[in-house]
Amino acid sequence: MLTLSIGIITRNRYHDLIRCVTSIENSIDHCITNGGGLSIGELVISNDGSEITVKDIRYTWKVIEGPKKGIGANRNNIIDNINGEYILITDDDMEFPVDFIKKSLEKLLTVNRNIVLTGRLKDTKGYIIPTEPDFWGYRRIPIDISQQPRGFSDPVTWFPVNCFSKCRFDDSVTYGPTEMDFSYQLRFNGYEITYMPELWAIHWGENRTSVTLNKAHMEFSRIYYTLRRYHSWERSTLNLLLFRILELPRLTVALTRKMGLKGILLAFHAFVKANVQFERGKHSMERELEDTSSHSII
Template identity: 30%
Template sequence: MSEKFTVAICICTRNRPENLKKALDSLEKSTYPIHETIVSDDSTNSDTEALIYSHYPSVKYLPGPRQGLGANRNNALKAVTGSHVLFLDDDAVLGETFLETVFAYLENYVKESGDDIDKIIVTGPQLDHGHLMFPGKQDFLGFQKIPYQDGEEMESVVINSAVFPTDIFQKVLFDEKLVYGCDEIDFTTRAVRQGFKIKLCPEAVNIHLPSLVNRDFYKPYHEASRIYVTFKRYLSTEQKVLKAWFYLVIASLHTTAHSLKAAGMQGIVKTIQTLRLVSSYLSLEYSRR
């Protein structure tokens, strides 16, 4: 295989220098050369910056915007000069042959299909707690848990194991309102509508080592992100107005029922917080239109 692809590894991080070190060390074992490594740092202290400057002088270090993961991903993209991008989480490690496998698959697929190479996203699975996790299709409520059938058009990726053509970011960027959760499904569903294709390469595997750091910070955002992103998909991407508003009612009821069952009356407080956050996202998204 030729080495005509130049890949940028973008790692968005927040207060996880120990995890980040494992991620960066794994890049050195790659059987395919890495064009550049970019770390966008949303940390609330200087530990990560000190780590990069003392141990990884070749890494491009960027202070993050500290607005959440969507904004941090876009911030990393500002420094990209390669032909392709992999967003590797700070608590993941790169498989030694991952990039070699992805680019061999990409070359073969384009040769056989005749598709535009700059329109193809390649995703593999990730190994998480000993289990391979593949991209899942969204159900009506926005949960990504439906397996794709053979030959079915994909609209989702495993973000730790997805390689994007850099050209895609001229048309689609990450939603900067999203602090955490569902930013990748929001991005990919919009990218597919722009004519990009997602192809699965099952042999390309990266490893996720879930960190507990930041979980309390991110926890309030995930449910709100799912509701907002799914509503936006129905309303704006698919332009199905009635479906979008019907979804919002059902999703609100579902969240309320789930929270009540899980936490009793305390769940009502959680639901109110979630729906307020959804409302703020929607207000920011549609008040300007």
């Protein structure tokens, strides 16, 4: 018997949320009906938007008010309000196949409690496997399952609850690839990522924020996470120096070609904001790393 808990982060996408909740409940029912040995811990919705009432559902979902600071803080809000042995933190625009919980449980019952189990996403173009960041921090490199993966797919990943005493999502990131930094935290603290291609879910949504604002958030988070990666996790002074020297001119040229003058301003703003945020948090990060100096990247 294994206790699984599920959290959903949401913001003003009620119909998407209900579809996600319904698919999870159907998957829970399927697992229980087929003798999966499942114990449900908690089902939590962290709401970063306007007030919602979750109706016409079969299980009890605890709806908590989100911090309204973005995706990183909202994920941490789930962590702070949920228990269980393994936790899935997913997004409101996901839809899960009926056998998702059963397949997850069968695998989790066979692994150690330092294993993070991840799957893949499916959209209108097909399946999307987890990726790792390249030098610039873009998630372009498919994970190599023959090696220890450095990436996972956020909405279809089961975390052992004990990892959250050492690993947290970054509250300063409003929108972006939270898994990029979190995967390095996990590996630094001795956790292993296991990829299970049979584990998948449908990603329906497209972010409705303006394209420019969305791009600004994405570039900021990518630069910020890459600075943290070279400084804190890979400890590469050379890569950190090269990235800081080359990234602004590279990004400026790339965005100017796409957006004109607006691209220049966006590149400058994202680069400066990411570096300021990195410097603010660098000393506290160094203290945290000293506390876990007995660990090293796997």
